[in-house]
Amino acid sequence: MDFLKDVLGEELFGQVAKVVKEHNEKPENKEKQVNIVNLAAGEYVGKGKYDTLSAEKNNLETQIKTLNTTIGELKKGNQDNAELQTKITNLENDLKNQQKENVKTLKNYALKEQLSKSGVLDPDYLIYKHGGIDKFNFDKENNPIGVDDVLKPYREDTNMAHLFKQEDKQNYKPAGGGAGPIKNPFAKESYNMTEQAKLFKSNPEQARVMAAAAGIEI
Incomplete structure (x- = not known):
């Protein structure tokens, strides 16, 4: 939490660090440890870390709850220190922004x-196409709801078919008919450049x- 020194200054940082340390050392707070991190760097959170995000959110x-209490106590004891009060206000704003970013x-x-x-091949593009994350609904636990209803019109739009997995279209009948369906010419087990060319010509x-x-982006 040393990054807070630049925000709070040595005096206030020392007070915050002391309160946090006392909180963490209490036996009853063993499962509620406070570890302050700087999220302002905007580090990318990989897929492997996703499963731990809910726990991190709760932590x-x-x-934030503990620090808000600490800030309140510091305010009471330093009401005449205008500079300190300004730093406390800035810290409160930083904490609110941090919480918003975490939820987002x-x-x-x-x-x-x-x-x-749900079979979407490019979630980022679909989110963009739908108008951004704010256009989706979430429950109080920040889990998305009504996703199937959102996806329905996109699934029914033939121009958006490429956004979804098409397991039922692994086989196709080439132009001109034939005895039966032919395997997906892009799939590893039935890769065929000649059939690919025919398919591009007849049905791009x-x-x-x-x-x-087949996992190939065109």
């Missing part, structure tokens, strides 16, 4: 996870869909 909320991050990854489970959209189903 952050506990930290949780919503973003929870939504992407749900979209992926289906070619893109089948390529996406």
